[in-house]
Amino acid sequence: MGRLYRAFRIAWIIVRYRLDVLIPVERLPAPLAFLLKINPIRLFPLGHYTRGERLRLSLEELGPIFVKFGQMLSTRRDLLPDDVANELKRLQDQVPPFPAALAKTTIEKSLGMPVSEAFAEFGSEALASASVAQVHPARLHTGEEVVVKVIRPGISRIIRKDVQLLYMLAYLVLKLVPDSRRLHPVEVVADYEISLMDELDMQKEAANTSQLKRNFLNSALLYVPVIHWPFTRKNVMVQERIYGVPVADVDQLRRDGVNMKKLAERGVEIFFTQVFRDNFFHADMHPGNIFVDTSKPESPRYIAIDCGIVGSLSIEDQNYLARNLLAFFKQDYYEVARLHIESGWVGEETRANEFAAAIRAVCEPIFEKPLKDISFGQVLLGLFQTARRFNMEVQPQLVLLQKTLLNIEGLGRQLYPELDLWTTAKPFLENWMKQRVGPRGILLKAKEKLPDWLEQIPELPQLAHESLTQLRSWEESQREQRQLLREMRQEMARSRQRNGQVLLGLLLMLAGLAGGVGEHLAPLLHEEWIPWALAGAGLLVLVRR
Template identity: 30%
Template structure:
């Protein structure tokens, strides 16, 4: 068992609990792979008893284990469901079904958190606070309430001690990521510690309700001229890092198609409105709602769309938005060559991936008929196929691009719930073409030209100094070139292990030969016992070393 170097926040009890839950769900091989402490017995039943009730697929067992492990691991699974470059498609699809619903905390506990955060009792803020929450998740729960001034609000309250548990779990995940990177090629290729660090930053942001409130206000400002989108107003006087008070928005859940039809709502208009909202956030604002599941959308009687829950937000800079715009436009037009060019510009690379093979794959992703112009491209099929291709080809895809792809796919699924005939390709085509034309308008180009001139001016001022320093270091013989070969550390580590095993094997063989020679040399009357002792000692040493070499080989193959 390796020493994980556990941080103080990663308690041994939590490590054992993780190992027990993994074993209970038929994932004991992960316990060994990650060097977790083997549980003496599962925390519920025996392995043989539990195996009768396990789901047949590995992906389903992983999902259930993550749900049992709590808030941090549920969020990890939800993030991984967007990372088609890291995990197989079937696992990504299964993790998309993760249920973040747990029994709610009692109202008394909720009121204690409110009093602690606001510095006064809940009764001094709210005229009423519903005991039954509107929703309950692993991090917090939402209650309907009425302010003393009469406004109808909802209050989002974080569970007690959830932040401490999340920090402990993040510390453990960081350690396990380093172990996985050392022990598996998958971990090394994808640099798992960096993936965990990025996930940790995302989760910590979700724990901060002040940040969520600011996210909501920024999206409200971005849509200030769009009356068809409603964003709840924030009541800052009653908002802290663990308590969020916002306007209550009423409406029909976007997944309830029958209720919207009964209310006389134009489903086609709602579907198109949802897609326009998504495209505006992604392609124009660069600040988008990254958790567009049906529970976060309410449709008003007039067909307006209300947006909820701003904890998970994606951000795209201007160059990324422009490249993504032209990538989607090339997709709609069925141009595989331009698609590949934009993919490379977005930072999608592969160590052994050939450009022509990529174009071949892209043509089959765009259309089932390998790019027939009379067929309409399926945007969802392309994006889903792109994630699958990234995993199969071991492409390096920026995580921000993966998240936005998943978000667009989820928005298309929402639109299809309202109107199965709604075409994202049609909406996207007209929207992207309009943006492409607008990008060449004079006022847009003036800004870009001024920025480029400013950068060029800075370069002109600093370039002579850099050239002078380079020439001076070259003349003085101080110029050094640092070259780093990828994976060279891993190669050296493997060679070091092989050499160590070879040395041990040679020593074991030498002891065996020396024992035989000593036996022959001391075979005379009166000292037979010396020969016997030497023979036994050499034999034991040789067998011990041989077993040690075999054990290391077996353990290496196992891991």
């Protein structure tokens, strides 16, 4: 019943904000365009909203899952008109806040103490408000400036309902569109559910933040604020307050004299460092979560917050991804095809040369071009067509990574449209591969394994004895099996010989008896005793057998 109500609510919001006006009717086939023009939704008034406001307000009403979708879209100004992108940008940290009294109640219940006892100062007005939580300024009794992040009351129940609706849609798609199986819609929703549930746990976000800070300790690329663990619970997190320019405020960054080219390149470097060096990446890198320290304009440093969603890959996926990207950068499409087949991302029956030709046709036009000149819409369309042709399957474990790549590409386009993504990323990946499979990488792996090897050395004699014992047992078993096989062959040979004797005896008896009782056969054999002799011989053969 809850899912049905939610589905009706979504339909009502679509009608209320007249989202049908966002559909480009002129681009639709004639029958669909006609149906859209006569649909009953058009009976409702348009109101005074702009198209960007319609979309933003509807996403806000629909809830956190839809707000996050809008956040991702806001970074793709190459896909959206400026007026729509500017409105969606407000979803990054300007979602309507919930009352401060509710925030204080949640804090006091979680910490088990009054707000005045936990903090010397607490700001009732929220600094920022997002889909899942909002942030209030505060000061500890020790004098440190902090921010207090509080989960929205009742948000868990809303998210669970939306996730159930997504599952329903995923199963519906599977039934109606058999070809969608390769997209693994149910598995993708399951991964998304895990990420959302993790984001509702402030202790997990605090742990992720601490891990990311350790990975970039004293780094010139990225700064991560300090977590104050004594005041952190499941619904509340307290961390160091940071000051920086929002990464989306390009005008302010330019006024501060920031080297935009270097800033864009460092964003790419941070992403690849997280994915390949640390195998632990911030997977919610929309502009609302990224700030810039402009104190050194020629050497700008990023500041990352909101680590509720993080990702990691298996060693196999990490290696395949790096080798695939390098093959793309080198325009070695056959190697890309071979790696996809080897990894199981496409079926084993796929012909590598045909797959390589299809990838070449899609990707060749985008190489050696700045981001501003690349039509990602056409590239994505071509890749989807290729995927359908070769039954390429969506890898659920890579969905977070793909989402993060979209965010990074969108940020790069905003900061420095001339950024050459390929030239920036290729040296990093080449160096990483050398460290993994080169002499230095082998030595480092040996050094890492050395303690384990030293620990196992005392056990080697026992292991060798057990191996020799198992080998002897195996050899004895093999001898017994060979002897049994020989006996079986001998028995089969004797059985064939006995069967031949039986057949011969029966034939002789039948011939003799037929000759003995027949009226015409005995004269042909000239002697009457011969048939009876044949019958007797046959009987003798049977008896001797």
